[in-house]
Amino acid sequence: MAPQSTESGEMVRGKNLAVEDEWVAGVDLDAFKADMDELKVELEVAQGPEHEAHFHKIRFYTELFAVLGTAAMYLPVQWLVAPVLLGIATTARWTMVGHHTCHGGYDWLKQPKFNRFQFAAGPWRRAIDWFDWMLPEAWNTEHNNLHHYHLGEATDPDLVESNLDFLRRLPIPQVLKRLAVAIMACVWKWWYYAPNTFKHLVHQRNPKLLEGSNSHEPWIITDLLFKQPLDFLAVFTEALLPYAAYKFGVYPLPWLVLGYDAYINALWCVVLADVVANMYSFVIIVTNHAGNDLYRFDTPCAPYSGDFYLRAVVSSANFATGTDAIDFAHGWLNYQIEHHCFPTLSMLSYQQSQPRVKALCDKHGIPYVQESVFKRLLQLVNVMVGASSMRLYPEGVCAPSKAGKARKVAVSASVCASVIDTSTRRSPRISKRRLGLTSE
Numbered sequence: 162m163a164p165q166s167t168e169s170g171e172m173v174r175g176k177n178l179a180v181e182d183e184w185v186a187g188v189d190l191d192a193f194k195a196d197m198d199e200l201k202v203e204l205e206v207a208q209g210p211e212h213e214a215h216f217h218k219i220r221f222y223t224e225l226f227a228v229l230g231t232a233a234m235y236l237p238v239q240w241l242v243a244p245v246l247l248g249i250a251t252t253a254r255w256t257m258v259g260h261h262t263c264h265g266g267y268d269w270l271k272q273p274k275f276n277r278f279q280f281a282a283g284p285w286r287r288a289i290d291w292f293d294w295m296l297p298e299a300w301n302t303e304h305n306n307l308h309h310y311h312l313g314e315a316t317d318p319d320l321v322e323s324n325l326d327f328l329r330r331l332p333i334p335q336v337l338k339r340l341a342v343a344i345m346a347c348v349w350k351w352w353y354y355a356p357n358t359f360k361h362l363v364h365q366r367n368p369k370l371l372e373g374s375n376s377h378e379p380w381i382i383t384d385l386l387f388k389q390p391l392d393f394l395a396v397f398t399e400a401l402l403p404y405a406a407y408k409f410g411v412y413p414l415p416w417l418v419l420g421y422d423a424y425i426n427a428l429w430c431v432v433l434a435d436v437v438a439n440m441y442s443f444v445i446i447v448t449n450h451a452g453n454d455l456y457r458f459d460t461p462c463a464p465y466s467g468d469f470y471l472r473a474v475v476s477s478a479n480f481a482t483g484t485d486a487i488d489f490a491h492g493w494l495n496y497q498i499e500h501h502c503f504p505t506l507s508m509l510s511y512q513q514s515q516p517r518v519k520a521l522c523d524k525h526g527i528p529y530v531q532e533s534v535f536k537r538l539l540q541l542v543n544v545m546v547g548a549s550s551m552r553l554y555p556e557g558v559c560a561p562s563k564a565g566k567a568r569k570v571a572v573s574a575s576v577c578a579s580v581i582d583t584s585t586r587r588s589p590r591i592s593k594r595r596l597g598l599t600s601e
């Protein structure tokens with residue numbers, strides 16, 4: 162029988178699988194889960210003083226960039242020193258300090274300020290711990306719950322292929338689509354990400370709002386302004402305005418002491434720093450799960466099942482890894498595979514676990530994608546403009562793990578999120594007790 166051809170590639174003779182997907186048939190999910198569970202426990206037990214010192218080292222360098230960037234606001238803005246340093250600091254506060262603390266990666270320190278349920282919680286702590294366009298509790302809902310536990314599914318709010326469906330289908334030249342992506346990269350945090358994370362917080366606060374609405378349609382600030390003015394007002398006053406007032410109002414103000422020109426120079430520094438932070442975070446974050454060599458899925462899976470670990474690997478891409486300097490430059494988003502397998506570990510744990518996770522994937526015949534962030538950026542842009550597509554995971558080919566199979570029938574999108582939820586700490590409608598959570 163001649164091999165059949167599909168849009169995803171040549172079919173494997175007699176197996177109804179594309180050549181690129183043939184590995185799926187050889188995976189033993191139970192054995193993979195057993196190995197990954199064992200590694201998870203080992204990594205958790207190993208977290209101690211070395212990991213704490215590492216965390217504070219990363220925090221120190223993050224704040225050093227902020228201090229140097231602030232001092233550099235004295236220099237002419239066109240030198241770009243302050244915008245770059247401040248842009249790095251803003252991104253580092255989010256992707257390394259905020260991200261891992263909000264996941265509970267440092268709960269074991271037993272220090273309230275680094276506990277996931279207290280870090281950046283409420284207006285005051287937000288301003289001190291992690292002040293950015295996104296409301297921390299909105300980010301926790303969208304990222305810690307929905308993205309992490311629906312990775313690559315239609316309900317994953319960060320599924321680029323779905324979110325950019327409009328641009329992918331738009332009948333305009335590719336060059337214009339790529340230009341649109343470049344513009345998007347300069348503004349995406351306040352234009353798209355802050356409103357969209359806020360949307361999921363609103364829906365969590367009041368699930369009735371989900372009824373009759375297209376819950377998968379992203380909230381974009383310019384759309385809200387014209388189509389949903391009340392939602393626009395909520396996003397603007399609760400998430401955007403406090404940060405904008407501080408960043409562009411209060412922060413450059415002291416430079417008035419040196420005169421009006423110094424103040425305008427400082428103001429331009431923070432405006433350009435925001436553009437730098439947008440572009441930088443776009444490159445290291447949005448690239449994590451997009452490409453024609455990564456998979457998306459039609460069905461949900463149970464947390465920490467064999468399926469869960471498998472999806473974390475084949476729906477994520479790592480970048481260059483191995484040293485603190487490399488990892489800091491990538492905002493620690495270069496360990497996306499390990500982070501999705503074990504979302505609640507310290508940054509040092511990811512660095513230490515990477516060769517071992519890769520070895521386990523090799524052992525079990527699971528593809529492990531690790532490439533330069535710039536190659537992944539090209540993959541991302543191609544998906545965004547419709548020049549390429551994600552691979553659809555061939556369901557039901559490898560034997561589901563026993564734990565996964567038993568739980569899968571009980572897993573709905575909402576239950577999956579609620580069971581694992583690490584971040585409903587401040588939701589007025591859903592208490593931690595109701596979700597069976599502790600502060601650990």
Ligand SMILES: [Zn+2]
Pocket residue numbers: 260264304305309500504
């Ligand atoms: Zn995460």
